[in-house]
Amino acid sequence: MDERAQTQTVARAKAGDERAFAELVERHQRELHVHCYRMLGSFDEAQDLVQETFLRAWRSREGFRGGSQFRAWLYRIATNACLDFLSRHPRPRLAASSQNQTSKNQESAPLPPAAVPWLQPYPDQLLEEIPSGQAEPDAVFLAKETIELAFLAAVQYLTPRQRAMLILRDVLGWSAKETAALLGASVASVNSGLQRARLTMRTHLPPRRLDWTPSPDTGDQERAVARRYMDALQRADDAAVALVLREDAKVGHQGGSGGHRGTEPVWYEGREAIVQAWAPILHGPDAQDLRLVPTRANLQPAVATYVSAPGMSDFRAFALAVLDVEDGLVAEVTVFDSQVFAAFGLPDAL
Structure with missing residues (x-):
């Protein structure tokens, strides 16, 4: 949409034309969803907050002048909507689970994404809906290091305002002045808050992700490893499981599917502990047949697991595993229950 056409569309939207307003905002829907997802860690809650963003934008449309700042205006509304949501619905304090089964002292290493019980995966197929060049800068906005589960989990240890500072400054590339204006804060307080946020991230990120710098394309290698993983389990x-x-x-099992309900997350650390934990599931007396379907989440390989009990002809949705390959x-x-299958377009049964 050229500048003249956008000006005309903005004028119609300000006059109450809902179709014109939808034309302006819908092209930004997916990137705003990703922004809210980074803030909240929840795919489902992020969907609700995008709708809240559009509702707020519609209500305040008369005060917007249009032009090149339209996208930034939407980001301001989305960020404040997320901050208001987190103020009304504060997250429970993140702490080590009493159900951990590990081979090392958990205090010596970052907790796995499974330690964040409301975290949900993000389907790669939806990330493809963001037009090339729309995100500014696109390479940073969708860099693997800022969408993978380890990064998203670490962000959840920040205060809501620190999350906003980190995401706006380090992911979206906003200036300290722009970030301060959005948050109603001083530039000095933004710089100080960002420094504290980066220190917290260093505590909860794996060592190889401390600076979340772009990594080389490893797609072919990841797909090969995912195939080996699937073959060993089936x-x-x-x-073969041990060799992959x-x-x-680490293997982490979410306690619930991206919500505050369900049991606490459980994880296993160390190859030997994982193989021992999975052995009864794979070939114990209660073992079930498996069918595994490859997919992708958070720019990482993922595997959807379906199980069939003895005497049953179909395979029922069981869990989605997101793999971090190094x-x-x-x-x-990181294992999520089957409630996340719908977002990936996966069927309930095979």
């Missing part, structure tokens, strides 16, 4: 081959895992690998091996597996 054959119930403990030795790093020695210090140096040709699985470094971490």
Whole structure:
């Protein structure tokens, strides 16, 4: 949309033309969803906050002048909507689960994404809806290091305002002055808050992600590792499972699906502990047949698991595992229950 056409569309929208307003905002819907998702960690809540953003924008449309600042105006509304939501619905304090089963002292390493019970995965197919060049700068906005689960989980340890500062400054590339204006704060307080946020992120990010700098394209390698992972599980081959895992690998199981309900998350750390934990599931007396379907989430390989009980002909949705691949091996597996299948367009049964 050229500047003249946008000016005319803005004028119609300000006059109450809902179709014109929809034309202006809908092209930004997916990137605003990703922004809210980074702030909240929840795919479902982010969807609600995008709708709240558009409602607020509609109500305040008469005060907007249009032009090149339209996208930034929407981001201001979305950020404040997320901050208001987090103020009304504060997250429970994140702490180590009493159900951990680990091979190391958990205090010596960052907690896995599973330690954030409201965290949900984000389907890659939806990220593709963001037009190339729309995000500014596009390469930073959708950099793998700022959308993968480890980053999203670490962000959840920040206060809401620190999240906003970090995401606006380090992910979206806003200036300290622009961020201060949005938050109604001074430039000095934004710089100070950003420094504290970065220190907290360094505590909760894996060492290889401390600066979340762009990594080389490893898509082919990740797909090959995911195939090895799927093959080992479907054959119930403990030795093959061990060969695809790093020695210090982690597996985390979400307690609920991105909400505050359900049991606490549980995780296993170390290749030997993981193989021992999975052995009864794969070939114990109560083992079930598995069918695994590859997909992608958070720019990482993922596997949808379906199970079939003895005597049953169909395979029912069971869990979605997001894989973190490093140096040709699985470094971490974060498991979500089947409630997330719908967002990925996955069926309830095969």
